Amino acid sequence: MTDPRIWCVAWFAAAIALTGCAGDAVSTPAPTSNYLQQYANAGSALDTATTTWDALGQALVTAGTNTVANEAPIDAAYAQALQAFSNALVAIEFPALATNDVHQMVNAANLVRTDLAGVATGAVSTAKFVSDESNLQTAINVVQQELGLGSSTPIAGA
Numbered sequence: 001m002t003d004p005r006i007w008c009v010a011w012f013a014a015a016i017a018l019t020g021c022a023g024d025a026v027s028t029p030a031p032t033s034n035y036l037q038q039y040a041n042a043g044s045a046l047d048t049a050t051t052t053w054d055a056l057g058q059a060l061v062t063a064g065t066n067t068v069a070n071e072a073p074i075d076a077a078y079a080q081a082l083q084a085f086s087n088a089l090v091a092i093e094f095p096a097l098a099t100n101d102v103h104q105m106v107n108a109a110n111l112v113r114t115d116l117a118g119v120a121t122g123a124v125s126t127a128k129f130v131s132d133e134s135n136l137q138t139a140i141n142v143v144q145q146e147l148g149l150g151s152s153t154p155i156a157g158a
Helices: 004-020 034-063 068-091 096-119 126-146
Strands: none
Touching (some): 034 068, 096 126
8 A cells, every 4th residue: 555665754744743733732642653554554454355356356257257156255355354444444543634534434445345245246236336446445545645645556456
């Protein structure tokens, strides 16, 4: 999701942001830079799951074996990864500026996760799935911009 050079900028930006707020009276504790590492860990796990899901799905298509029965376990594993990603995000104490957008990202991930249960059977259209996946990518990029991390790599070849 991120490049090591971006981390240097992100840490610098986080340090400036936290230093700039030092004199402000705040009723809740300011998040520490640890949220960046926690977010990176959650994002890395999702990236791995996305890459695996995409590769396995493409292999089924290439082999001509992309049936509901073959796709279901792949989609279920990816849905579990999206749930784990969402759970991890909700547990991180993000800066106040990003909190609302993080919740929007979690909601977008949940829509994709729900879509996965029906896309292989035709209960969910491919167009809806692609749209929801695109919305998740947009939500990820919004949060990453707010955290000073820049845009992420598009989801699964999107």
